Amino acid sequence: MVPFCGYCSSSLFVPLCASLWLFFPFLISENLFVAVFRWSPGMSTSETTTRRSLLGKIWVGLGGLALLEGVWIVTDFLKPRKQLGTDEEAETLIVAGPIENFDPGSVTAFQQGKFYLARLQDGGFLALYRECTHLGCTVPWIGAEERFVCPCHASVFDIKGQVLSPPAPRPLDTFAVRIENGIVKVDTSRKLKRNSFSDSQVARS
Numbered sequence: 046m047v048p049f050c051g052y053c054s055s056s057l058f059v060p061l062c063a064s065l066w067l068f069f070p071f072l073i074s075e076n077l078f079v080a081v082f083r084w085s086p087g088m089s090t091s092e093t094t095t096r097r098s099l100l101g102k103i104w105v106g107l108g109g110l111a112l113l114e115g116v117w118i119v120t121d122f123l124k125p126r127k128q129l130g131t132d133e134e135a136e137t138l139i140v141a142g143p144i145e146n147f148d149p150g151s152v153t154a155f156q157q158g159k160f161y162l163a164r165l166q167d168g169g170f171l172a173l174y175r176e177c178t179h180l181g182c183t184v185p186w187i188g189a190e191e192r193f194v195c196p197c198h199a200s201v202f203d204i205k206g207q208v209l210s211p212p213a214p215r216p217l218d219t220f221a222v223r224i225e226n227g228i229v230k231v232d233t234s235r236k237l238k239r240n241s242f243s244d245s246q247v248a249r250s
């Protein structure tokens with residue numbers, strides 16, 4: 046039986062590893078003690094005392110190591126992993142740019158995140174996921190007609206993503222938009238499905 050001696054993050058293994066470490070020194074000292082007595086049947090009383098003392102020190106040393114290991118494992122296990130969450134957010138938060146870069150009534154395509162940033166005539170912003178809610182085809186923005194037209198089955202959507210012509214069953218999905226210090230940011234970590242347009246979906250500065 047060999048105890049754990051490296052990094053361990055699984056909740057299933059932590060108690061097992063710690064218990065093995067606590068139990069292992071006991072096994073070593075017991076086996077050594079038996080072996081020493083077997084190999085030296087004629088030893089004197091002082092030799093016996095010295096060896097017992099040595100074994101006792103080894104036992105205490107290993108026990109101390111096991112205790113430290115256990116404390117380290119438990120501390121590491123309980124430590125929050127904030128860095129991972131920060132990295133994930135950085136990957137899904139798209140910085141679209143300053144507000145003034147987007148004219149009212151314009152639609153700008155963003156490859157990363159697969160969305161269109163629509164700026165409505167009143168200055169509000171909507172981030173529209175580019176996949177059709179019928180069967181998932183990519184819907185292009187037809188600037189001259191000021192609408193999205195799906196090339197697959199001809200669904201039509203307006204600048205707010207509302208269905209003007211079926212078979213699409215509901216408006217285009219959206220992403221949350223936030224405006225911080227005049228910069229438009231789009232959180233693409235979660236698509237927001239909707240059955241109709243409402244003003245609460247629009248982000249304003």
Ligand code: FES
Nearest residue numbers: 177179180195198
């Ligand atoms: S996939 Fe767009 S209308 Fe069918």
